[in-house]
Amino acid sequence: MPPSPQGDGGTSRPPLLEIVVPARNEEGRLPGGLLELCAKLARMPFPTAVIVVDNNSTDRTAEIVRAWPRGPVPVRLVPCETPGKGAAVRAGLLGTSAPFVGFCDADMATDLDAVDLALGLLLSGERVVIGSRAHTGSHVQNRHSKVRELGAYGFRALAGALVHGVSDTQCGFKFFDGVLAREVAVLLRTPGFAFDVELLARCVERGSAVREIPVRWRDMPGSRFSPARHTLGIVLELGRIWVRLRAQPRAAARPAWEPPLDPVGYP
Ligand SMILES: Nc1nc2c(ncn2[C@@H]2O[C@H](COP(=O)(O)OP(=O)(O)O)[C@@H](O)[C@H]2O)c(=O)[nH]1
Numbered sequence: 001m002p003p004s005p006q007g008d009g010g011t012s013r014p015p016l017l018e019i020v021v022p023a024r025n026e027e028g029r030l031p032g033g034l035l036e037l038c039a040k041l042a043r044m045p046f047p048t049a050v051i052v053v054d055n056n057s058t059d060r061t062a063e064i065v066r067a068w069p070r071g072p073v074p075v076r077l078v079p080c081e082t083p084g085k086g087a088a089v090r091a092g093l094l095g096t097s098a099p100f101v102g103f104c105d106a107d108m109a110t111d112l113d114a115v116d117l118a119l120g121l122l123l124s125g126e127r128v129v130i131g132s133r134a135h136t137g138s139h140v141q142n143r144h145s146k147v148r149e150l151g152a153y154g155f156r157a158l159a160g161a162l163v164h165g166v167s168d169t170q171c172g173f174k175f176f177d178g179v180l181a182r183e184v185a186v187l188l189r190t191p192g193f194a195f196d197v198e199l200l201a202r203c204v205e206r207g208s209a210v211r212e213i214p215v216r217w218r219d220m221p222g223s224r225f226s227p228a229r230h231t232l233g234i235v236l237e238l239g240r241i242w243v244r245l246r247a248q249p250r251a252a253a254r255p256a257w258e259p260p261l262d263p264v265g266y267p
């Protein structure tokens, strides 16, 4: 029987779109999330692939990905030694080769219907398309604590000073022109949750407009983010981003070292 376009596990044609899913200790949420993502991508009329980036999870996260059944959407595992979502997304983006790439969270908090709009915009020439819970067309179901809400408010104020004109830097649903994403990922130094700010700022300084799109977003149970444990680290990360952006003005925004041969490593 002749293989379907991707029926041999997606090896017949290179993917047009690759999606990175950072995952740490996600044995509970990842199987459902991957099923949802693969089902969505399998309905796309072109080849796609998924890369899960694991940071030394102590549960079955890596095992789940390694044992993922072959299907229309290939799923592969990229290990990342450096802890943090930012380090993981960077490693994942550097492991891509598709013309269009993106990332989303293992809990699929952002409804995947938005992939169609994101792809359509990328195909029409946009280079950075991100989900925005602040978009007037978005539907957001938020169960965050008051403390996290307050922290998010402060974060937006600080992030707004670093990336102008973007109202939600933190939604875990972002899509890019692949060449731009890989070019910018090489530069990223922020290993933690604030990495999106550095990523977007680097895109903007390269002259790429950031297009925010409406999303349906649900706050999913099982978040790894703890205001008590992560707030100080995030403020410090924002401070370091601020310093780096100023130390490396736009024209000079290129790697100060040779990109690692192994895209998984983090400098
Ligand atoms: N690889 C990796 N992924 C991480 C790390 N921290 C968070 N993530 C992933 O980032 C995504 C968002 O995390 P989540 O806990 O849902 O945070 P929240 O949605 O911001 O509350 C999930 O896919 C997590 O598994 C990390 O240190 N390493």
Ligand SMILES: [Mg+2]
Residues within 6 Å of the ligand: 105, 107, 109, 220, 223
């Ligand atoms: Mg989440």
